[in-house]
Amino acid sequence: MARPTLHTRLCDILDIEYPVILAGMGGVATAELVAAVSEAGGLGIVGAASMPPDEIERQVRRIRDLTSKPFGVDVLLPSGVAAPQGDGAAKADGDAPPQPPQRSPREMLPEQYRRFIDSAEQEFGLPRRAAQEEMSQGIRRGFGGNFSKSQVDAILELKVPVFAAGLGNPGPYADAFHAQGAKVIGLVGNVKNARRIADAGTDVVVAQGTEAGGHTGRIGTLALLPQVIDAVAPTPVAAAGGIGDGRGIAAALAAGADGVWVGTAFLVSREASWPQLLKDRILAATEEDTRVTRLYSGKTMRNINNPLIEYWESQKLDALPMGMQGIISGEIMAAARQADKLELVMNPAGQISGMLHESRPAKEIFEAMVTEAAQILSEGLRARVNASVS
Ligand SMILES: Cc1cc2nc3c(=O)[nH]c(=O)nc-3n(C[C@H](O)[C@H](O)[C@H](O)COP(=O)(O)O)c2cc1C
Structure with a gap:
């Protein structure tokens, strides 16, 4: 042709x-x-x-x-x-930018957000605080x-x-x-x-x-x-x-x-x-399977919906500014990866997924x-x- x-x-x-x-x-x-x-x-x-x-x-x-x-x-x-x-x-x-944090990223969060991380890790059976050091380096670079x-x-x-x-x-x-x-x-x-x-x-x-x-x-x-x-x-x-x-x-x-x-x-x-799993979730999604959330970055982001997003939304917490919110989602996602629960990680995708x-x-x-x-x-x-x- x-x-x-x-x-x-x-x-x-x-x-x-x-x-x-x-x-x-x-x-x-x-x-x-x-x-x-x-x-x-x-x-x-x-x-x-x-x-x-x-x-x-x-x-x-x-x-x-x-x-x-x-x-x-x-x-x-x-x-x-x-x-x-x-x-x-x-x-x-x-x-x-703020200077590189002297404290660990999690310690920079207000108490209620630290509690949220703990409760999410418990809710989804994730290894607690396992990811902290891995995250610290990423966050330090972002702030640095x-x-x-x-x-x-x-x-x-x-x-x-x-x-x-x-x-x-x-x-x-x-x-x-x-x-x-x-x-x-x-x-x-x-x-x-x-x-x-x-x-x-x-x-x-x-x-x-x-x-x-x-x-x-x-x-x-x-x-x-x-x-x-x-x-x-x-x-x-x-x-x-x-x-x-x-x-x-x-x-x-x-x-x-x-x-x-x-x-x-x-x-x-x-x-x-x-990862193929994230592609597969898009291939399996219908037009109704995405949701806009501030969970992952602090700004409105459309993702394939998942139980972690539902859990965050149900807690009715205000999202923190971009870098700080990234500490929350980053810690939980690192733990989710460690536990091989990729279904909880960020999976941005649009309504055309269906x-x-x-x-x-x-x-x-x-x-x-x-x-x-x-x-x-x-x-x-x-x-x-x-x-x-x-
Ligand atoms: C997985 C993913 C990652 C994205 N990352 C960025 C990004 O880093 N910078 C950016 O400008 N837009 C980013 N976007 C938004 C896209 O640039 C684009 O505006 C959007 O995908 C267009 O809509 P569509 O997904 O319906 O085609 C991202 C979108 C997706 C799905």
Whole structure:
């Protein structure tokens, strides 16, 4: 079959064949998956959320071994980011971080949250406090200085073609990236943030609806998308949240998007780098099996529901800020891994999970999506819908 054509201005901006971007999913979208999507004609994006600079460098080198096509790296920025200074090195003032904790992470938590960890470990028969030392190192690194600044510095240094921020405003870094010919993408869940990041120089705004897996907002994709498009015009907008096949791509383009940013549909690809059990839970899920919770990160995150989420929600505790909440979930998850109870660990996934039934190579998933979208937009719609304006 001939190679389908599906082209928008986003393809020209990002130098790609098809307007389909692999979402930068932390720890899951790594070199093999990124390269597979870029090779297929889209834009693969590394989910570098918790990767230190040396790991980002390793990923980028591996991608460059696998493909010569454009790709990107995605990080999570803290709120409040200042413009780069001097030689263009990026500086994030929201990074003015707490000093590395002298006490163990668990000791930093208020008493009621320490009690919650104890009670959850008891409830699920987990090894008590077994994970503390393992967690301490991760938490210390997270608190230990300008983590996201060091990530952005590394991405600049590596001359990555596309920089993306899944949280926060990437605008203050835009000049530094533009100076080296790179593009900047930012993700939003509401119109206010869309305006903010577009005004700050972001090249592509991703409007992410609540259907999405991972951190997500409250507005549905179909309601959010046209409002963001109108608010940031002429800045290009990609749609995200609930797009899992060619019908979703066609719908997003019909609604005015310049492209799509797809996460969950690639989570079940062969190249996605996370345990098979987590993929299997997505493959087995229905559209009703996800739940938004603050348990894992302190921010609203859509996950495959599990008994630990139910238990957290039943306790009616307020979530702590991001790093502190991560201590709670991190300790419990480390204990769950130790006890081989992976069903309790974080398993972010979107509502489109109910439509995913098999694990395939990313190239196949990608080609099926693009071909279906091109078919719908070239002939399929006309065959089903009789419309005219005269
Ligand atoms: C497992 C997983 C991890 C994610 N990690 C990140 C992340 O680190 N940074 C980010 O910008 N978005 C992250 N997201 C959100 C995705 O970038 C994307 O917006 C979302 O998956 C799109 O909706 P969909 O899942 O319905 O395709 C994650 C999503 C999932 C499912």
